[in-house]
Amino acid sequence: MLGRTTTQFSHVKPGDTHFKTDGLRDFFLYCDLGIAEATHGKVIAHLVKANMAPEKGTGWHRHEADFQIVIMVKGWAKFMYEDKETLVSAGDCVHQRPGIRHYLFDYSPDMEYLEIVSPADFKSIDVAPVCDVPSPAPWK
Template identity: 45%
Template sequence: MTTDGFVASHARDAHFERGLRSFFEYRDLGIKDATQGRVAAHVIRSAAGQAFSSQPHMHETEFQLVYVLKGWIEFEYEGQGVVRLEAGSCVHQPPGIRHRELGHSEDVEMLEIVLPGNFTTREVSSVDGGDSPTRVPGSRIIGSGI
């Protein structure tokens, strides 16, 4: 049995940094390196004092799951309308679904799992579609969809 790719990430050693969205901070759980980029996992939390953007966007992913650990966040999803996620809530965002954030609590914390670990985020003009997506610069490198 091989132990290649084993990783354990502990809250006591947590390091958060800015990423794709300036109003969030991201804690890389080490999964992307452990899986050679096949899967990314992050803990995402609100960045103090930063206003959020409600820019509609979509992600070119194979799989994206968001589980709310603490607080709340509200999204508008293409074909689904407004969805409020609270602590204990989980959402699977299908590949390419258009969405935008409507707001979040100051204490929001989420676990995000995405395949592949590196993916592209594209801005769109609306959640309902009818436009051509525009790539968000640098999104492929960050690999966090929220």
């Protein structure tokens, strides 16, 4: 069974890969952890951290994905999941069910989270607003 796997072993250490600005959102930095390559696109895992203060947030959207979790490593972020405001703090794990409409609208300057999604080339689709969204707090 183990000899028939279609994925590869992967071991990424700090310094092997770096945070870059070429991700989904320009106000975040992204650090690829090598999982998409090792799984031939079945799964992506990357670290995401704040790069700029929130102004408009992500806007209402959903993902075309089979699986998605966010594990907050540092700081905090505030999301709207459908019509429910949710504070996600360091140590929290959120499973975003497929197709859930959401909006990340505020986060701390030290926010950093691990995101794991399948498939690796998931799509982000803008959707109509679900409800009003609170304004982000200005960074001091």
